[in-house]
Amino acid sequence: MGYLVVAYAFAVVALGGYLAWSLMQLRDLTRKKS
Amino acid sequence: MTRYLGAAGGAVALMLAAAAMIFFFAPTDALQGPVQKIFYVHVAAAIAAFASFATVLVGSVLYLWRGSLRADRLARAGALVGLVFTTVTLVMGMLWARPIWGTYWTWDARLTSTLVLWIIYAGYLLVRRLAAPGRQAARFAAVVGIFGFIDVPIVYFSVDWWRTQHPGPVIATDALPPEMLSTFLFTMACTLVLAGVLIAIRYRIETVMDQQPVGSVVASPAPPTRTRFASPTSPQSGEVN
Numbered sequence: 001m002g003y004l005v006v007a008y009a010f011a012v013v014a015l016g017g018y019l020a021w022s023l024m025q026l027r028d029l030t031r032k033k034s
Numbered sequence: 035m036t037r038y039l040g041a042a043g044g045a046v047a048l049m050l051a052a053a054a055m056i057f058f059f060a061p062t063d064a065l066q067g068p069v070q071k072i073f074y075v076h077v078a079a080a081i082a083a084f085a086s087f088a089t090v091l092v093g094s095v096l097y098l099w100r101g102s103l104r105a106d107r108l109a110r111a112g113a114l115v116g117l118v119f120t121t122v123t124l125v126m127g128m129l130w131a132r133p134i135w136g137t138y139w140t141w142d143a144r145l146t147s148t149l150v151l152w153i154i155y156a157g158y159l160l161v162r163r164l165a166a167p168g169r170q171a172a173r174f175a176a177v178v179g180i181f182g183f184i185d186v187p188i189v190y191f192s193v194d195w196w197r198t199q200h201p202g203p204v205i206a207t208d209a210l211p212p213e214m215l216s217t218f219l220f221t222m223a224c225t226l227v228l229a230g231v232l233i234a235i236r237y238r239i240e241t242v243m244d245q246q247p248v249g250s251v252v253a254s255p256a257p258p259t260r261t262r263f264a265s266p267t268s269p270q271s272g273e274v275n
Binding site: 001003004006007008010011014015016018019022023025026027030032033 | 038039042045046049053067068069071072075076118121122125126129130132228232235242243245246
């Protein structure tokens with residue numbers, strides 16, 4: 001059960017973190033552009 | 035920006051629905067127990083990685099054929115997203131292997147070829163980061179993007195071509211009960227939507243970055259006027275396709 005929790009926690013952090021980082025990067029670039 | 039936020043919200047909602055199916059609808063495996071539920075996202079992430087690397091292939095071929103900067107941006111976007119999904123595949127696979135095989139890693143054909151895939155596209159992104167921006171780097175990266183894709187069918191067929199510890203295909207062989215199969219297919223569809231949204235956001239980031247003067251991302255006292263794809267003869271060619 002512990003491995004299942006760690007595996008899904010990693011997937012959430014990796015995919016969710018990448019999505020959040022991409023959105024923040026896009027927001028910063030869009031602000032800088034305008 | 036709003037439509038990207040909306041798309042991201044939609045993709046997150048779909049992934050939450052997939053998680054609900056995995057944990058509350060799909061039955062627990064009689065032999066492996068709850069840890070078998072790693073399967074759903076592990077395999078879906080691998081398929082999303084293959085789809086992202088196919089995007090790199092298409093973008094690279096189009097760039098070499100037509101010289102389109104849009105195609106090059108698509109390739110760049112696909113490579114980073116594919117690398118993220120390959121990382122998820124590898125780590126989740128290792129965490130599944132530990133309780134089932136008794137080890138996190140074995141130099142099995144499927145695992146090794148997947149690690150090679152990760153190294154190829156990490157190398158692709160490293161080339162793009164270290165090489166001087168411009169057509170030369172894009173051409174070189176496109177060649178890597180095309181030849182790198184050769185490893186994708188090797189990863190897929192490795193369980194047929196070599197004797198491996200990794201299990202063979204379970205979808206095509208009808209090895210899953212209907213509840214597990216429907217959960218897997220739904221998770222795979224949601225993961226592919228997420229991959230598409232991530233590639234679209236990254237594509238937009240690459241577009242905005244291409245339009246910015248070289249060096250403007252890092253604070254510079256005297257911003258140069260050349261864009262990332264400018265040549266000495268066409269100083270503002272960043273958007274020329």
